[in-house]
Amino acid sequence: MLTYACNMAFLNDHFLKLKAGYLFPEIARRVKAFCEANPQGARRLIRCGIGDVTEPLPPAAIAAMHRAVDEMAARESFHGYGPEQGYEWLRAAVAENDFRARGCEVADDEIFISDGTKCDTGNFLDVLGPRNRIAVSDPVYPVYVDTNVMAGHTGEPNEAGAYSKLAYLPCRPGNGFVPEPPKRHVDVIYICSPNNPTGAAANRAQLEAWVKYALEHKALILFDAAYEAYVTEPGLPHSIYEIPGARDCAIEFRSFSKNGGFTGVRCAFTVVPKSLQARTRAGEFKPLHPLWLRRMTTKFNGVSYIVQRGAEALYSAQGRRQVRALVEFYLGNAAVLRDGAAAAGLKIFGGINAPYIWVRPPRPLTSWQAFDKILNEANVVITPGSGFGAGGEGYFRISAFNSRANAREVARRLQELKW
Numbered sequence: 001m002l003t004y005a006c007n008m009a010f011l012n013d014h015f016l017k018l019k020a021g022y023l024f025p026e027i028a029r030r031v032k033a034f035c036e037a038n039p040q041g042a043r044r045l046i047r048c049g050i051g052d053v054t055e056p057l058p059p060a061a062i063a064a065m066h067r068a069v070d071e072m073a074a075r076e077s078f079h080g081y082g083p084e085q086g087y088e089w090l091r092a093a094v095a096e097n098d099f100r101a102r103g104c105e106v107a108d109d110e111i112f113i114s115d116g117t118k119c120d121t122g123n124f125l126d127v128l129g130p131r132n133r134i135a136v137s138d139p140v141y142p143v144y145v146d147t148n149v150m151a152g153h154t155g156e157p158n159e160a161g162a163y164s165k166l167a168y169l170p171c172r173p174g175n176g177f178v179p180e181p182p183k184r185h186v187d188v189i190y191i192c193s194p195n196n197p198t199g200a201a202a203n204r205a206q207l208e209a210w211v212k213y214a215l216e217h218k219a220l221i222l223f224d225a226a227y228e229a230y231v232t233e234p235g236l237p238h239s240i241y242e243i244p245g246a247r248d249c250a251i252e253f254r255s256f257s258k259n260g261g262f263t264g265v266r267c268a269f270t271v272v273p274k275s276l277q278a279r280t281r282a283g284e285f286k287p288l289h290p291l292w293l294r295r296m297t298t299k300f301n302g303v304s305y306i307v308q309r310g311a312e313a314l315y316s317a318q319g320r321r322q323v324r325a326l327v328e329f330y331l332g333n334a335a336v337l338r339d340g341a342a343a344a345g346l347k348i349f350g351g352i353n354a355p356y357i358w359v360r361p362p363r364p365l366t367s368w369q370a371f372d373k374i375l376n377e378a379n380v381v382i383t384p385g386s387g388f389g390a391g392g393e394g395y396f397r398i399s400a401f402n403s404r405a406n407a408r409e410v411a412r413r414l415q416e417l418k419w
Helices: 013-017 023-037 039-043 059-071 088-102 117-127 142-150 204-217 289-299 305-313 317-343 367-378 404-416
Strands: 111-114 134-138 166-170 188-192 220-224 250-255 268-271 277-279 285-287 347-350 356-360 396-399
Touching: 013 142, 023 039, 023 367, 059 305, 059 317, 088 111, 088 268, 088 305, 111 117, 111 289, 117 142, 117 220, 117 250, 117 268, 117 289, 134 142, 188 204, 204 220, 285 289, 317 347, 317 356, 317 404, 367 396, 367 404
Parallel strands: 134 166, 134 188, 188 220, 220 250
Antiparallel strands: 111 268, 250 268, 277 285, 347 356, 356 396
16 A cells, blocks of 8 residues: 655745845835825825836837738748847847947857846846855845845845845945955955945946956856946946956846837846856856857747747937937936925935936935835825835935826925925
């Protein structure tokens, strides 16, 4: 007679180390409770929290996607499965326009088309081993931390929510909210520039220091440039590959979400130079490019043909003008919000090279106290800085992704608040 153990399937215990409630679901919970208790306030609610775009897609992308849909209606032009790493014509457009036109040495086949930068910054952990010491800025985009927790690269969190085995790099007004290389060794460094949440953009000297550190320590930089299109100040790098030596120590992540408004369409890309290597357990150095290619072709079916045609159209002369106009529109909102927050007596950072304003109240408040005050008294949703790590405590983020009328109204309401 057969007997069966009463065991169930085992789960990934690392998920249990995650702090209760991801930042944005907690915001949604509080906003829902506010709306249910305050119907009048709910009607005048303005959301400046999650960084989602609000304006229509560029007409060039719309026209290209309509043509692609028509192609799918005929057997002769129908497209089924595409290459998992992206169609060659889009990869060529990306490499030429975003990199080679700026003097960066990037080959077409070093571009990998994906469905999002958030996805890729987490998915790249598939090809990195568990022995790496990971460094993140503080405050930090939560996905960098949480995906490493899920992968088992951290210990338990302390009372402040900081995880052991992670190296936290402080970002403060004194360093312009750009992290500095640590004194000790780390293996993998996440750098986001222009930064989410602080809106800070690293200058050339700061990136040169990081590339120098990475080359000396044989470390890997994961460079998130999702907001590159918002860099407006002359002389600021748009790519890590503008720095000599970066091809041997850095991967770059980019997205069409915030420049082309593709948040609901989903298209991004990652650059993995063929010269980039990492160590095996035995101490040998192996290239990362073929490993990422294998990961993509095994676990990803590619971005749809229709979406990739829309992304390609953003590089046309008309598409580039429309993208620039879209970016300038959101930066105009940022200027309105900066002026309003400053007039309200708030300490402001960012909003010049990024669509985010990083704000400190004039008197000590926790980030969630500021969130609740602005929600209840101004009926505006912002993002509490503590959700981005201990270094964000006492700050909050305002997103410029909104209509101009809403941006002006938020600026007005902030000035009416009694701090």
